[in-house]
Amino acid sequence: MEQYNYLLSLCVILMSTKIFSIISRRAQLPQVVGALMAGLFFGPAVLGALSMKLFGIQFCLTPSPLLSRLAELGVIVIMFTAGMETNIQDLRASGKAGFVVALTGVFVPLGMGAGLMYVFEPGIAMTSAIFVGAVLTATSVSITVETLKELGCMSTKSGNTILAAALIDDILGLICLTIITGMAGEQVNLTLVFMKILGFVGFVVIMGLMFYSFMTWSNKAQDAKNLRRYPVMGFALCLFMAWAAETVFGIADIIGAFSAGMIIAISPKGNYIASKFDTIAYLLLTPVFFANIGLEVTIPSMSLSLLLFTVALVIVSVISKLGGCGLGAKLCGLDMRESYQIGMGMVCRGEVALIVAAKGLEMNVINEAYMGPIIIMIIVCTIITPIFLKDAFKGASQSKEYGISDQFELSDKLDEVTESMLDAETNIYTLLKGRMYE
C-alpha cells in the first residue's frame, strides 16, 4: 500500500501550498512565502516534530526521491520560463551592472563570512574560514525570480540587473569554489574551468542557431498546423541543455535551462511555447519545488554559543549580500532605491549554499557543528527575501503609473478574458463534435 503514498503526498502538497499561498496573499505577503511555509509546516520540522511529541509517532510529509526529482524539474522549469520572458536586449543592457553586482556580491560575503569565523573561532585555519565564507557567496535566484514574476517586476531595470547578476554569480561562484577546493588540497585547474565556460557559450550559440533554423523551417513546412510539437520540442531543448550544462560543461543545470528559454524567446512560435509552460508549472512542478525546500528542513538542537553564532551568521549573510550587491549597483550608477532592490533580490540562498557546505564537510574543512546554523541561515534568507523584495518593489512600483494591486486586478481581468475565450473554444469544439457524430 505504501507504494501509493506519493499520490497522497502530492495531493497534500498541492492543497497546502495553494491554501498557504492564498493566506500569504491576504496577509500582503508574496505567495511564494506561503508555499515555502506549507512545506515547513507539513514536513518534519513542524508537524513531524509536533506529532512525535504528542503521539510518539512521526506523522508528516517526508522528502522522497520522487519529490526531489520533481522539485529539480520544477526549478528547471522556473528558470526556463524566466529565460523565455527575458528580453535579450534588456539583459545585455544590464550586463555590465550585473557583472559588477555579481563581483561585489561574491567578494563581500566571502570576506565577511571568513571574518565572522575568525571572530568566533580565533585559531581557525584559513581554508576553513574561507570555506564558510564561500557558503555565503551563492545566490539562489529561483525564489527571487518567482517573486519578481508574481509582482510583475521581471522586466524592470532592477529585475534585469538581478537576473544578469545571478547568472554571472553562478559562474563566479563556480570559479571561486574551484580555487578554494584547490587550496584545500585538490588540484586546481582554472584554465579548464574557463575553457568549459567558453565552450558552454559556444554551445548555446550553436543550439540557438540550430533551433532557430529548425523552427523557421518547420513553421514554413506544410504540416505547421500541428502545434503540440513546438512546446514538446522546446521542453526537450530545455532538458537537453540543462543536462549538457551540468555534465559536459560543469555549469549549473538551471543556467542551461535559462539559456534554452532565451533561445525560444527569439525563435518563431516562442510566445506560443511560453504560454504552455505556465500550466505545468503551477499545476505540479512549482508547488512541489517550494514545498520540498520546507520538507528538507529538520531543525537541529543547538548549544547557546551555536545559537549566537547562528544569529550572527544570519545577520552577516543578509548584510553582506545586501551591502555587497547594493554597493556594486550604486557603483554602476543605479539610484538608491534600485540598489536596495537589487541587493535584496540577491540575499536568497538555496541548494548551492548547501552543496558547498556539504562539500566542505566531506573535505573536513567545515566542522559538522556549523551545518545546523548554515541550514537555518538558508531558511531565513529564503523566507525573508520575498517578503522584503515585495516591500522594496512596492515603493518603486507606486511611483509609476499603476501600482501592484492594480496589476493583480489587470492580470485577473486577463484571466477572465482567457476563460471566456476557452469557454468559447469548448463551445465551438462541442458544436463541431456534435455535427460530426449526429
Added chain:
Amino acid sequence: MEQYNYLLSLCVILMSTKIFSIISRRAQLPQVVGALMAGLFFGPAVLGALSMKLFGIQFCLTPSPLLSRLAELGVIVIMFTAGMETNIQDLRASGKAGFVVALTGVFVPLGMGAGLMYVFEPGIAMTSAIFVGAVLTATSVSITVETLKELGCMSTKSGNTILAAALIDDILGLICLTIITGMAGEQVNLTLVFMKILGFVGFVVIMGLMFYSFMTWSNKAQDAKNLRRYPVMGFALCLFMAWAAETVFGIADIIGAFSAGMIIAISPKGNYIASKFDTIAYLLLTPVFFANIGLEVTIPSMSLSLLLFTVALVIVSVISKLGGCGLGAKLCGLDMRESYQIGMGMVCRGEVALIVAAKGLEMNVINEAYMGPIIIMIIVCTIITPIFLKDAFKGASQSKEYGISDQFELSDKLDEVTESMLDAETNIYTLLKGRMYE
C-alpha cells in the same frame, strides 16, 4: 554526474515519442502506436540489445523509479481527463450493455485461457490453468481511451460502452482474482470485497457533493477571479481519490481518478479545469507513460514449444476478448460493426495482466517459463489494439457526416484559432505591462 541522467532520459523520451508519433500518423496509424514503439526502440528490447551485440555495452534508455512514477501519474491523468470528458447521462445509458460486455469479456477469456493450458500441459492443476485464464481477463483501457480521444470517438455509443465495460471489468477482475487466489490457498472474503465496492460508491457520492458545494461556494465568493486555484483543487481531488481507491477500498487507482474526473465534469468551472490538463498530459506525463511501457520490455529467449505456446496465447487472448465482448455487445442489441468496435477496444492488456501473472508466480501456481509468453502477449495486444481500433472506427466514422481526416483538420483549425487568441492575449499583456512600467 549520473544524477542528472534523468534530464537526458526525459529529453530523449519527449523527442522520440513525438517523432515516432508523427511517423505513425503519416503511416495512417494512431499516434499512440508511435509512442509505444519509441519506448520499445530506445529501450533494452531493441537499442539495448543492439548496442550490446555491436559494442559490448548496453547503451539505451532504462526504466527508473522516476520514470515509472511519472508513468503512473500519466495513466492517472489520462483516466482523469477521460472522466472529465465523459457525459454521465451517456455512460448511464451504456451501463447495462457495459455490464454484459464486461461479464462475457471476463468469462470467455477465462475459459479459453484455461482451455489452452489443458491442451498444452494436459496434467496441469486446475488452479494453475484458471490462473493463466485470469491473466487474460483484465482489459487495460488507458491505451484504448487515448486512441479513442485521438480519433475523437470517445463520445460515440461504442466509445461509451467500452468505457462502461472497462470500468466494470476492473471490478469484476478484482472479484475474480479474489476468488481465484482464495481457491489457490489464501482465505477468500467475497463479502468484504463487495462491502468495499459499495463503500467506494458511497465515497464517490460524498466527494462529489463536497466538491460541488465547494466549487459553487467558491464561484460565488468574492475572490472567484483567481482561476488557478480551480485546476489545482481538481488535481488534488484526483490524486486523493486515486490514493483512496487503492489503499482504502482496494480498487484500481485509475478508477478513483476517473471518478474524480466525472465529478469535475458536472461541477462549476469544470470546462476550465479540463482545459488545463491537456498541456500537462502531452508535455510530460503521457509521453513518459507510453515510452515507459516499451522500456519495461525485455524480450526473453525461448524454446520452440514455448514459441508455439506464445503464438497460441496471443491468438487466444485476442480472439477471446474480441469474441467475448463482441458477443456481449451483440446480445445487448448493438449492430455488428459496433460489436466489433467494442470487442476490439477491449483487447488491450496491460499492467493489471502483468500484476496478476506476477501474483501467480509468487504463489507458485504459474510456471516461470510462461512469463515470457505472457509479456509478449501483452505487448502484441497493446500494439495491435490501437491499429485495429482506428480501422474499426474509420469504417464507422465515414458513414457519418464527417470523416476522421476532416476532424483532424477541424481540430487543427481550432488550434490555430487558439493560437491567435493566445497571441492576442500576449499582446494585451505586453501592452498592459508597458503602460505599467513606462
